Amino acid sequence: MSNLFKIFNSSTGQKVIMALTGLFLCVFLVVHLMGNLQLFKHDDGFAFNHYSQFMTGNPLIKIVSYITYFAILYHAFKGLIMTMNNRKARPVKYQVDGGWANSHWTSRNMGILGTVLLVFIVIHMIDFWYEFKFGNLPTKKYIQYDIGGELKNMEFSGEKFQARVKASLGQINDFTTLEYKDLYKEVYATFDKWWYVLLYTISMFAVAFHLWHGFKSAFQSLGISHPAWNKTIKLVGYGFAVIVPLGFALIPLIIFFS
Amino acid sequence: MNLTLKIWRQKSPDDKGGMVTYPMKDVESHMSFLEMLDVLNNDLITKGEEPVAFDHDCREGICGTCSMVINGRPHGPDSAITTCQLHMRKFNDGDTIHIEPFRAKSFPVLKDLTVDRGAFERIMQAGGFISVNTSGNTIDANTIPIRKDHADMAFDAATCIGCGACVAACKNSSAMLFVSAKVSQLALLPQGHTERTERVLKMVHQMDAEGFGTCSNTGACAAECPKEISLDNIARLNREYLRASFVSGE
Secondary structure, three states: OHHHHHHHOOHHHHHHHHHHHHHHHHHHHHHHHHHHHHHHOOOOOHHHHHHHHHHHHOHHHHHHHHHHHHHHHHHHHHHHHHHHHHHHOOOOOOOOOOHHHHOOHHHHOHHHHHHHHHHHHHHHHHHHHHHHHHOOOOEEEEEEEEEOOEEEEEEOOHHHHHHHHHHHOOOEEEEEEEEEEOHHHHHHHHOOOHHHHHHHHHHHHHHHHHHHHHHHHHHHHOOOOOHHHHHHHHHHHHHHHHHHHHHHHHHHHHHHHO | OOEEEEEEEOOOOOOOOEEEEEEEOOOOOOOEHHHHHHHHHHHHHHOOOOOOOOOOOOOOOOOOOOOOEEOOEEOOOOOOOOHHHOEHHHOOOOOEEEEEOOOOOOOOEEEOOEEOOHHHHHHHHHHOOOOOOOOOOOOOHHHOOOOHHHHHHHHHHHOOOOOOHHHHHOOOOEOHHHHHHHHHHHHOOHHHHOOHHHHHHHHHHHHHHOOOEOOOOOOHHHHHOOOOOOOHHHHHHHHHHHHHHHHOOO
16 A cells, blocks of 8 residues: 555656546537537526436536546645645746747646636635535426327426417327426526626636646656657647637626627 | 956855956857866966866766856757767857856756766666666567567667756756656566566655656756757656556555
């Protein structure tokens, strides 16, 4: 055990865990983004609210969510500790910094970019995660009905609902009512504030720059490097660093401007 | 050409040190950088001042001794060269040139531009060797078959001259490129295979004990390496280390 501790506490071992947690968080980002895209379904927020409920209720998801919390905390704090220790490895700094000539600025500023992300994650969690788990979010009722063998959902109140009931009289085979916390409404209300949209957009730039270096760097730290694969890993990393944060940033922007 | 030199002067390891400005007149463009410093030192000695201490030996890019950071870059503003291979034609009339020692906690400054790179020696002593019977029964290396691509990669790694530019260039003062070159060179060859597991563990742990930083994969080391040692070696070191952590019998 002490040998294992020594190995994973060495400079190389620490980087392996940073790489593994980093890549795990990349997978998390994809799942998170796919969930968020449900905000654009025209179903009175049923899909998004249903998804939010599922993400907090399902026991298997719960285990994964604890792994995610651990990955975020480990990656963030270990990263900060390593950055501070690395600074101590050069107590007297150079008078002239030539870093621009030999390396990409994102690779030299992962600590700063990561700190921006950590601050963002805290704000983001307070606004949505905390609000959903511990806040007093109003709930919304949905009716799920079977019409001609097809399951449909809609909000269980309002004019649209009444009109639909009148039109469908006699056609509905069966129905149930469902009640979810209305995170959908909360998201739309939050992204109505320009400063929050701006904060989100800036943070997604930080995610993009962090991933620009981080994705391929994780593979290098794990020793996954081969002339036949390096170019692909690099390109996939760059694509990931652009597409995923862009997807996240578009959500508040679309909500704000529509 | 006329230049302004700003050189780090430090009397002893304990001295605080600082930059001192020296105007240089009529520098020939075909001089090597070290020859230019020789001229400066000649002038200083003539004036009765202490000459600038800097490390140098072969002056043909083989020994890796000439450690200094010129305008923020180890071995100056060119790629794949040591300081002795840098020529004054790379500079322009009127330029100000900042000359500093390699900076790292693990490379303490001894005097002016000279640093103690003993940390590299101690890493090598920890595992950067192969144990061979030299009692007269040594097997001729050429009788052992080696894959051509492995021989080539091992040779590329073996061109590392241990100059320390990788540490000087790295924002974390990491010695990963140096250690990875040495680990790769030995791990790729049959003679080095026997001790590969213990070697990588011991060398990495010694590297950490010396106070070098961790690797952020910025690539600055490979970009500044006079022998163009590739980052592939660092990936191999990571693989070797991971493998060793699972198979080591310690």
